[in-house]
Amino acid sequence: MRYIMFVCVDPAAEKYVPEEDNIEDWCAEMDRRKVRVLGNRLKGVEEATTVRRRNGKLLVTDGPFAETKEWIAGFDLLECADLDTAVEIASKHPMARFGKIEIRPFWPEE
Numbered sequence: 001m002r003y004i005m006f007v008c009v010d011p012a013a014e015k016y017v018p019e020e021d022n023i024e025d026w027c028a029e030m031d032r033r034k035v036r037v038l039g040n041r042l043k044g045v046e047e048a049t050t051v052r053r054r055n056g057k058l059l060v061t062d063g064p065f066a067e068t069k070e071w072i073a074g075f076d077l078l079e080c081a082d083l084d085t086a087v088e089i090a091s092k093h094p095m096a097r098f099g100k101i102e103i104r105p106f107w108p109e110e
Contacts, residue, residue, distance in 0.1 A: 002037070003086045006102040007074035007095045016098045023094050030076075035089055039076030073099065 030036035045063060052059040073095070080086040083105070090101040 001080060001082065002106040003078045003080055003083075004104050004106065005039075005076040005078055005086070005090055005093070006072050006104070007041075007076070007093065008100045008102060009071050009073050010100040011070070013099050014097055021094045021098070026093055029092070030078075030089060035078050035080055035085070037077040037079050039074065041074040042072060045071045070100075078103075 027036065027039070048063050050059075050061045050063065052061075076093075078086055078089060080089065083103070086103050090096055090103055093101055095101060
């Protein structure tokens, strides 16, 4: 089953310690296990563009849709046997400690 793993900034998390950020090791392990299909960092919210269509009008605004101190900093697409495996993988990501991880299953294909 496929899961998207959102890597999020969380002001309430532990202080970020660059020396303890083992993202290269995490990526290497997940690639070796063949569970990480794709992943990357995202530029900051100041680079976001929000697109909406309301009453037939296109609305394009700079910035994120919601004002928040938490925002998505990256993502990983996972191929896992089940949610327990996805949780185990997410728990090893450095941002599980310095931020937070949100996991969502893909909508089932018909």
